[in-house]
Amino acid sequence: MIELFYEMTSQTWYQQFDKEKKVTMGKYYSVPYKKEHTSKFLSFPFLLKDMKAGPLICILASPKKNGFIGNISLFKRIQRNLQQLGGLSVVVTPEQLTEDGVNGFCYLPAHDHWVKVQTPLPDILYNRLARYEDERLFLEQTEKLTSLYHIPVFNPHFFDKWELYLQLRDNERLKQHLPKTDLLSEETLAEYLSTYPEVYIKKRKSKKGKGVFLIVRNGNTFLMKSTSTTTVLFPSVRKLASYFEKEESIDSYIIQEAITTLPMKGKKFDYRVLAHSSGNGFSITGVGVRMAKKQQVTTHVPSGGVIVATEELPVKTDHETIEQLITQCGKQLTAFYDDIGEFSADIGITTEGKHYIFELNAKPMDFDEAPIKQRATENITKVFYERTGFSMQESSS
Template sequence: MKQIYYDLNGKSWYHTYQGKEKIYLGKYFSVPYRDTHSEEYQSFPFHMEDSKAGPLVGILASPKKEGFVGNIGLFKRLQLTLAKKGGNSIVFTPQQLTDDGMEGFCFLPAHRNWIKIKAPLPDIIYNRLYSIEDEENHLEQVKNLSDLYQIPMFNPRFFDKWELYLQMKSHEDLVDHLPRTELLSEKTLEEMLVIFGAVYIKKRKSKKGIGLSYIYTNGHSFILKTTSAKTYLFPSIKKLIQYFLKDDKMQSYIVQEAISTLLFEGKKFDYRILAHAKDREFTITGIGVRVANTQQVTTHVPAGGRIATLEELPIELNLPAVSNLINQSGKHLSTFYDNLSEFTADIGVTEEGKYYLYELNAKPMDFDEPAIKEASTEKLTDLFMEKTNKIKDYSV
């Protein structure tokens, strides 16, 4: 590795290697030579390959006053792992990226603190905008610039559940593993309740189980349960539809068949699977288990679900079958989304052992399991290295 220095007062990069040696950092930036150090500086060890240092990874985060919002724990782990492998990451918000580079924040693992820093355009942008609203407000300007300078952007955007269903449905091997899904209307809701007896209604653009409702018939009435453990009784489909229209327009929701799956201690459970791209394939990085609480609507931990282990479950996971399902899903979705680097899948299993894909998510939340957190960080940094033609084993 070679040391590259950042002048904290002058907000500029330099190196001290004499001669005609060129060092390039990020996109199109040649690091200038200095024969003496600046008064205050920070050193960064970079892996070098053909005069190219890095990679320099830009982590796109949501803005807030005087800083950023996002998965801070993940950002710190990425920087720690990248630094060990000869890379560096800068967390920036949409307004901090311009044609001249990015101004953001760099975590210094040795000091356990953040510094403000100005850097060249990154080799890669890792999109971790925190919310769908932030993507709608800010992503276009970042994407326009990344396209202009040919900077790959990982995790292009949150999935729209309806678009995702149509994309997955077009794959002949995946369609059999999808719960039937329709856009919400009086007709589709009534029809699906007649056929299946119970359905879920979900926001097309949501995460963490927010806005999820479970509906089933009770004679001539309809019972609705929410993630907050509230229960409502409606005398008609029309009244039921009105409940959702008070928050958003009808086309913002989907209706999904409620699959009858195997239970664990009388409660719903699903597999929460994390996958990452590698050499144009998608492999499983970690498998968690989430169990619903008494409300039985969702297994998401923020909504009251709990964590279990594979060993506790009443059925053994068919790992080859699930691995194939994950790989097919990732490869198929990559035909719709450029640089899809990772996703999570919520998978249920019936008593007959058939697996159903409930949801796929493009912006994985942190898993609670430490081993999965660590494996995820390693996979991501390896992917950053792979994308910038860097080797994965380094010597200092």
């Protein structure tokens, strides 16, 4: 472990480690030697491998005026973990990532304070953009830069539910665990509602349980429930289809059979599984349970779901089956997408004990369970070291 120093006034990095040899940092940056501290400075511990200090991680966050938005508590935990092990994370918005380097925000755990810092381009970019529109606006220019400078992008983008379904369906071991799904159209709407008593309609690009609707056949009419408490009655399939055509094209949604799952206290529940890249595959970081509360549309906590302990469930958790499903999901994701380092899965179970994969999420929300939250931070950090070629066991020797 070595120390690198950041001079706040001149916004420059320097080292007092070796006057003769070249110490590098990030992408193609040589850290100058300075014998004495001359101004207000910060000190950061780094690992050293082949005279390269690191790892330097950039966390890509959504912009707001004079700052950023995102999972701030996660960003703080990552920085705290990196500083303990040797390494640095800087939070940046897309405009702050340029060919000249990075102008971002660094969390100082000892002071519980954020400071602005300039760094060279990072060893890896961790995409935590919080909004779909930000990916649409900024991701193309970011990808050009990271491709030009060979910077791996960890978690390239949100998943498209239709694209994801097609990928998972290609796996023989997974396709029997997927609800029947199609792109939404008036034709598929009519077909599904004549086949199933209930169907889900989901926005292809949505998160946290938003953009999810449950359609229930009620004689010759159709009830639509959403995460709000409002229920809307439609007299025909045509009227229902026109509702989803109002704001954007109808095929920006998918339609899915509603699987009847094993209830708990009369409410639906599902497993929320967090997985991280580990070696050549994925391993489970934690398994939580989420139960629907007032509305029975989604179990997501931001949409009214509640947290339940696995011990409270009316069935023993089949960890072996869940692990097999996660392993196969990881295989499909890495075969299709670049640099998937983590994902979460929503998995339900029927009264017969069959498991169904309802959704995979590319940017998992924080788990409320403290042990899972802690392991998640540790495992994300491990992925950073693994992907950047640093080992957490390495010293400055």
